[in-house]
Amino acid sequence: MLPTHHRTAWDDSETRRAWAKLVTCAFLGQLLWPAAWLGLLAWYVSISISWTLWLFFVPLLYTFYRAFLQPAYISWAFHTRRLLRAYPWxxxxxxxxxxxxxxxxxxxxxxxxxxxxxxxxxxxxxxxxxxxxxxxxxxxxxxxxxxxxxxxxxxxxxxxxxxxxxxxxxxxxxxxxxxxxxPSGDRGVADTHGASAAALERARRAGVRLPDPDSVAP
Structure with missing residues (x-):
């Protein structure tokens, strides 16, 4: 059932549970993907047979990619929480x-x-x-x-x-x-689309990068 009676999405217990699962997976990935990459690398070095390189190349490449990408997953998890705390479903x-x-x-x-x-x-x-x-x-x-x-x-x-x-x-x-x-320009900030001052302030609380308030015409 949609928790429309809550002031923000974060006030709903099921939403907080879903976010907890999201951030837990993000942190686990930060531990497991580098471990998987190191494990595959150690396995390959211990075998020391050159023709097996092609067997390890794709798994090594993918685990390295996921290990490199994982900090962004953690950052996105906390960005998700800021949005859920600012807006209702x-x-x-x-x-x-x-x-x-x-x-x-x-x-x-x-x-x-x-x-x-x-x-x-x-x-x-x-x-x-x-x-x-x-x-x-x-x-x-x-x-x-x-x-x-x-x-x-x-x-x-x-x-x-x-x-x-x-x-x-x-x-x-x-x-x-x-x-x-x-982003609407080279500065990497969002277009305000004529949003009201209240909407802009709410977006800032949610972590959205917006133009400086002094540069936005009323």
Missing amino acids: QVFEEPRSGIGEIPGATDGDVWLSFPNPERPDETLPMILKVHVRSMWWRRRLGRGYTTAKAARARQVWFAGDPRFAAVIAVPGPCRLYVVQQR
């Missing part, structure tokens, strides 16, 4: 989604579209970044729902502001994932 039934065909998206970019909180008649697409954690969502969005398993993404929980950043999830909540608008 909203539920969207079959939000519009697609692949490419919007400004700023390549042919392979999957996106979801949500209404602007201050202009409900305007929708804002949010592009999912291409990396390991986005694959579950990318398989279930953009090309339609072909299986009962994929249909789990028909209802999307949303905690955030589509002008800046948000956490999306399937009912439960499960599969917490951060989506955010791409």
Whole structure:
């Protein structure tokens, strides 16, 4: 059941439990992926047979990649918590989604579209970044729902502001994932999309990088 009565998503015990699982997996990965890489490397060195290199190359490369990537997973877990503490859950039934065909998206970019909180008649697409954690969502969005398993993404929980950043999830909540608008310029800050002062302040509390308040016209 959607916890719509809570002031923020973080006030819901199931949400906190889902986040605890997310951050635990992130920290475990920080320990296990480097250990797996070192273990494979030690195994290869101990065998000392050159023709076996091709057997170890792919696992070594992948475990090194995951070990290198894992600090970003931890950072994203805490960014997720900041968003959950700032915004309530909203539920969207079959939000519009697609692949490419919007400004700023390549042919392979999957996106979801949500209404602007201050202009409900305007929708804002949010592009999912291409990396390991986005694959579950990318398989279930953009090309339609072909299986009962994929249909789990028909209802999307949303905690955030589509002008800046948000956490999306399937009912439960499960599969917490951060989506955010791409920076609008070289400074790496988000476009304010004409947001009110209150909306901008809330976004800053949620960890969104925005232009300096003095540079934003009232």
